Amino acid sequence: MIGSRVRDHPEVHGVHDFVAYYSGHVIEVEFHAEVDRDLTVVEAHDIESELRERVRGVEPVSDARIHLDPAGVGEWKDADVAARTSAGG
Numbered sequence: 001m002i003g004s005r006v007r008d009h010p011e012v013h014g015v016h017d018f019v020a021y022y023s024g025h026v027i028e029v030e031f032h033a034e035v036d037r038d039l040t041v042v043e044a045h046d047i048e049s050e051l052r053e054r055v056r057g058v059e060p061v062s063d064a065r066i067h068l069d070p071a072g073v074g075e076w077k078d079a080d081v082a083a084r085t086s087a088g089g
């Protein structure tokens with residue numbers, strides 16, 4: 001499947017917020033991929049390009065919107081949930 005192609009990339013530590021939807025007769029996908037936080041912009045760019053090629057190799061995916069996250073850093077929505085949880089809600 002598409003998601004496993006992304007997760008199989010050696011530089012990807014995790015994938016979340018993966019969505020795929022039809023746009024006419026093709027599929028567009030969106031996902032967040034966690035990568036090392038110390039990557040250079042060039043390295044991150046190359047990974048993103050590779051991930052896009054991987055998912056576009058799956059018929060009938062036409063395009064991919066990829067958001068790279070630094071691994072281990074909670075995003076605001078995750079951090080918000082954690083904060084509310086630890087506050088005892």
Ligand SMILES: [Zn+2]
Binds near residue numbers: 016
């Ligand atoms: Zn994310």
